[in-house]
Amino acid sequence: MLLKSTFRHSDMKVKLSKAAKMFFGNSSLEMVYFEAIANALDAGADEIKIVIHMEDYAKPATLSISIEDNGIGFTDEKFDKFDKLFDTDEASHKGIGRLAYLCYFNKILIESNYNKYYRRTFEFSDNFDGESNITNVEESKSGTKLFMSEYALAKLGKYGFVQPRLLKEKIIDKFYSRLYKFKQTGQHITISISTTIDNKSATEILSTDEISELEPAEIHYPFDLSEAEFYYKIDEAPMEKGKTITAISIDNRTYSVDIIAEENLPTGYNMVFLLFSDSFDGYVDAARETPLFPNIESIKKIFRKNIAYIISEKLPQVQERNIEIKEYLIDRFPHLNDYFDDESIGYASQDNILEKAQEKFFKAQKEILTAEQLDDEQYSESLELSSRALTEYILFRQIIINKLKAIDKKDPESCIHNLIIPKKRRLSKDDLENDLYNNGVWVLDDKYMTYNTALSDEEMSEVVNVITDGETTEGGKGRPDISLIFSEDPRQEDKKVDVVIVEFKKKGLSAEENSIVEVQLKNRARKLMKYYGNRIQRMWFYGIVEISEDYKYHLFDENYNELYSNGKLFYKFTEVTLEISPLVKVPMGIFIMDIDAVVKDADARNSTFLNIIKSKFKA
Helix, strand or coil, rough: CEEEEECCHHHHCCCCCHHHHHHHHCCCCCHHHHHHHHHHHCCCCCEEEEEEEECCCCHHHHEEEEEECCCCCHHHHHHHHCCCCCCCCCCCCCCCHHHHHHHHHEEEEEEEEEEEEEEEEEEEECCCCCEEEECCCCCCCEEEEEEEEECCCCCCCHHHHCCCHHHHHHHHHHHHHHHHHHCCCCCCCEEEEEEEEEEEEEEEEHHHHHCCCCCCCCCCCCCCCCCCCCEEEEEEECCCEEEEEEEEEEECCCCCCCCCCHHCCCCEEEEEEEEEEHHHHCCCCCCCCCCCCCCHHHHHHHHHHHHHHHHHHCCCHHHHHHHHHHHHHHHHHHHHHCCCCCCCCCCCHHHHHHHHHHHHHHHHHHHHCCCCCCCCHHHHHHHHHHHHHHHHHHHHHHHHHHHHHHHCCCCCCHHHHHHCCCCCCEEHHHHHHHHCCCCCHHHHHHHHHHCCECCCCCCCCCCCCCHCCCCCCCCCCCCCCCEEEEECCCCCCCEEEEEEEEECCCCCHHCCCHHHHHHHHHHHHHHHHHHHCEEEEEEEEEEEEEHHHHHHHHHHHCCCCCCCCCCCCEEEEEEEECCCCCCEEEEEEEEEEHHHHHHHHHHHHHHHHHHHHHHHHCC
């Protein structure tokens, strides 16, 4: 028997689909299950049944979801609140959760039995007007059933959204804290998940029986929270990787917090760490995706300390591993020693630990550098910071060396060039601070760091064109890979300058192809001298090549002398003729270096600096 049509409210006269996208636009289909389960539990349900049907994974439009519970049902009071957006009694409720349904389904039919003899039915859609149909029924159990159909999106997103096993894991993760509280009070909750897709069925049952008995943990590092409660459980998980939950409970839902990075999770253990506090309630965004608790980073830091304390007590092998991790970090980044957060090592990711340490380092640098006067303590600290800054630079050099080591025959000449001096750049000793991490000529010899350097950028292109006239690179296109390094600005007519010319040749060339650089050198030297009006007093040439056995014989035949090196390095002092009548010659030193020798020698020099610095920081 139809009794009445009730509860039309003007405040629902909004475009619900737009409101849904506003609040839940970045959510996923999981939110539909989460909201329905949360509402069922709020209604006192202890049995929830989820039934999913879809013709085929390739046909998401056929998706339908039924969610049924045995809660108190849609009483007049509850329906009145359902009709009104944002109408809530507690901070833990947002009053908009039902909008999540409209993000994914165009049609939601709701049937609810309540107060033994009444059944309320209505359709929740974009045109919902606050009305429902109420009929008399024979005495029946209360409960609510939602049937969602007409899937609104073109794709499913993830198959896991409709697979019972994966859905069960997601539901446990989201409601772990609430299920645990039910278990504590002796309430038994079951949630069944059944699917039929492509005529194949599957079912999973979730119950409070599966929730671990947790132990209350003594809080060694107090939280600035009201009545904080901390629970944990550590169990062995043989033959499995194990699973770790580190979460805080907000509004009866569990929110994972980044405490232990994936790279640091102990294998072979299931671990649960839960933090409860009434202070958290209400501090979550409207879509219930992101915690908004003030000072959340401070809470996480203290939470991590307490977790670390428990793990060190229960799993001493983890503490031993963390000591090894710290030693590794100090060895790799000695200048950041004393800036590492010891309590985060082994828990936070190494990238995060390094980032935080770097921030502390930069802050300390800034405080010292901006001080107008330094007292004795600040002066001492400035010396230490200078040492750390130097270490940072030495570490950067090691990165360049490692990149040079990785170069092979497939890489063009420009790969070597750009690591030593980037193309299209002009570097000057007057701008040392800004150019420090671009000037790689220390790879050849540290003394060249004091030179003005220039390569084939816009300003030097004419010079390079003059001294390489008629030459081509491999393939017949472009200019040779060449760098020019001057002791002073060669444009100043009143000064004599020294110049270094660096020619790069890719790996894999023959002895004949490599020997061409020696002829090219003298031609370039003559042209360069004429271009600068005889202002060049001395010249050195570096040929960076791959020295084969055949080319090595050639160098000995040409009276090159082999020099001390970790690889193959040859030198010859000669002269280049500028004029024949009268005879004018300019001295020239020629270095022919194997690319591996360059790298090994630079590595040896840099490692010496690094080892000295490491020994000081470890002292």
